[in-house]
Amino acid sequence: MSRGARTRRPVWPGLWHFLTFGAPGITVYVCFVLAPIVVSFGYSLTNYNPFGPPTRFVGLRNYRLLMQDPEFLLSLRVTTILTVIVVVVPNVLGLAIAVVLDRRGWFYNALRTVFFTPVVLSTVVVSIIWIRLMADDGLINQALRGLGVAGPPGWLSDPAYALYSLGIILSWQMLGFCVVVYLAGLQGVPQDLQEAAAIDGAGPVSRFRHITWPMLAPALTINTVVMLISAFKVYDHVQVITKGGPGTGTTATVAYNVIQTGFVANRQGYASAMAIVMLVIIAVACAVALKILQRREVQL
């Protein structure tokens, strides 16, 4: 009886569906992501410091101070340089390697496995491996000395090199991601299109430019946006490898400074302002990148 009545109603009545299926997930997300962002913004308008003077509302003062804070401006510069390296290097090398690996067989599969392995390794593990490789007496400098270079650079100890060394390490870890995404894109390029163009006399370079490259547009979008987001929040490598040094702040990213200011110096109001600025920059950068890249995809 009741069973017959139930089937006439929709399988998922709206309110029941929301309360049992929707609400739990939405609740944790709101509690642990959305609400904290709002609270962070609230903190950023105060001088909140759990060990400091009583908290009071200071309006936009933290943001004004940020714009004149040389430490923060330096961290913006550091983050921008790292982001440019990490968006460009793994994308370019990843595409080149994907083109080389775009063949069937165990040999190419094995190499793909090698390139992707660093992606699944922990940032801490990758950082420690490279600390040893780039140490003043590490493998890289031993090799350079063996090749006759008299004074090889202190990759991580010289302020002029450390940031770029970090860029190399990050690129090494992310490269496999780009390779795999480009490989999947390449495998989606129809073979008969390539052959038809070859018969019409198109050389490999012009085939790549006019057929392969446009068809890789979605892969380029994914790689660029993922690299952008990952590069902008780089914290782990800095914390483990350089602690923001050598010197003052030569490798301190914004993400690193937020944690230092908020949890080590306990200036939580000021750190929150930094975090909000960081969030706005990421959101704007992603929106712009997506807009430009997806327009390319549509034009196909």
Add this chain to the structure above:
Amino acid sequence: MTAMRGERAPWARPLTALAVGTIFFVPLYVACVNVIKEGPRIAREPASLPVPPTLDNLQAVLSRPDRLFWVSLTNSLIVTGLSVVILTVLSAMLGHYLVRSGGRWSRLVMLLLLCGLMIPPQVILLPITRVLATFHLMTTVQGLVLFNVGYYVPFGVFVFAGFMRSIPVELEEAAAIDGAGRWTVFWQVVFPLLRPATASVLIFLGVWIWNDFLNPLIILGPGQGTTVTTGVYRSIGQYQADFGGVFAMMFLATLPVLILYLLLQRHFVKGLTGGATKG
């Protein structure tokens, strides 16, 4: 002459691939050989073959008096296991709700969730530590699991919702007409069909949460409990010169992920490139 027409130099491709792959492989090689090399030789000759091999480094890590490795491993297993199971259940259900109910409201929720994919933890950690402290959940595994669930639910929903669209609603209606209750319809009819999505969610979130460094560092704290990543980090602080121990600890901490990756490679690649091939 004929060879010139097809591929001009048939060896160029495999040789280039091998050369680039070898250079790229060097750091991984160094990480592996030094696990079974005698401690003092590691700094002097990082790339030499580990002859004769030694198990001293591994043994030292496994039998440390403070049981750092075993404590870290236990914490990582509990945190990763609990987070991933709860995330799978919650995001499969939320994904189902958003896809089936449709409409403007669920599109808005979906959009808010998508934004969550790019939010760096730095932006939310300060308030979250306050909230967790209020409920006495700071420095507890439960606190970290709760945070993980909230932070990674967007990814889970994103994967499940994408897959759910390919499952016809008629299937659910047919099962309901046959007399199955709603929970039965979802868990015994729909959920088994979502297996590829479940695999993606388990694999990716499993690896991310296992490898996570910042959140356990802040929420579990350095002293109370360590996960494998914060454990490795602590071990470099304590024994700066004992590279053998550090390499062995890193190897053991990575082993579960590495095995998972080598066994399920196909899923890794498929999950990652689903969007790359669609035009």
